[in-house]
Amino acid sequence: MLIDTHAHLNFEDYNIDREKVIKRCQIKEMAVINVGAQLETSMLAVRLAENHHNMYAAVGLHPIHVFDEEFDYYDFRAIINNKVVAVGETGFDYYHLTFNRGCAQELLTSEVIAEQKRVFLEHIRLAKEKDLALICHGRNGLEKRNAYNDILEILVAEKVERAVIHCFGGDVATAREIVKRGYYLGIDGPVTFTKKAEELQRVVKEMPLDHLLIETDCPFLAPEPHRGKRNEPIYVEYVAEKIAELKGISKAEVIEQTWQNAKYLFRL
Template structure:
């Protein structure tokens, strides 16, 4: 059994066949899916989806792309949403210096506020960080000393991975690990302890090989686990067992 710790099943690309995608994931041995909010609308939708399907739990938060529109009212609404039993984390939040869809200062402010919120409501965090490792680590060291969480879609080097793990965080690996261009990332994985790794799809994005070019779905998280097993010279069962244990521990899943 596997747990997809990061998907966006509420997104419009699943509107025509969402029930089938969820059923296919269950039949493929996916024990649970964490549906992750990226803005206020998707955070609300994530909670509604989790209330509809026992198979799904939710995270609520505002992605750095949307940081410029994050208000005090949004903060309060996230806090209210976080009180729902189906919500297991705050996020995704963080920094994205690749696209800079929001000014960097506003990204940092929204990131800090959501880390503070997570401490208020005593939930772990899901962090998005792209081309922003220095500021991400700086802010985590300043604001997240009493938090647990995960750096989602990890794509940095071993030094960053070790700093993240030293903070008590996990690293989540997704479809990028299977890409031909991800040689540097594949060199990192053998040096990571399995007890600090989570697996994810980021569906509908970043579809792993051999399905690249298709829409990503939670059932494809098995391809990520298979690649980790190969890189760490172990078997799929060992990766499935440990990453599931890790996800249950971090997100307090049943």
């Protein structure tokens, strides 16, 4: 079964036509995991999962929002039900450091990173308590700091067993370390781009298919041929198609194996 393991149909970008977008997913008979970025969008992800077949949810506070909202462990814990399959997205974002709403502009970079780390550790605690997978977000941007390595270091130190590094944008060496530790790599629309996609395409070619997941991160990062427009879960098929092309296998095989991977990681 086709599955988009990282979507945000819970975001306001879909307020005018959410049910139509969901209908297109149902016609394709695909599964979708909607991921929360704050408490409110986490609650909406849970509601979408409750009301729709083949939809699941993840709850968490995105690292770019750690100064917009206090991570309340008990509030997040309270909304977890049997359609919630992961905690996240959580991790390190070194790109949006100066763009947080609220007070982050006045803070030192080191303080922002320290807060992202504190909140990340809280997510790990919640995932362990509820026996859920962890969806990690990493983004580089700060000189000499590799968000993916920083995430990996914590996952290993905290002995996290089930995790995906979603929308992977690191290099082959980092990808290799992630896979070696048994974690998964989320592959998104940028793999289809014609420019600046060489490293990601190399990652896909070299990493084993049984450690890859396919995602859209919609409404962002629409793959070719929809680049620049609003993304939606059905477009995850273009990601599968590109992976198939890069690996010289069939699209059906990519769809089947990434479904098995998702089933295993998220216990669907």
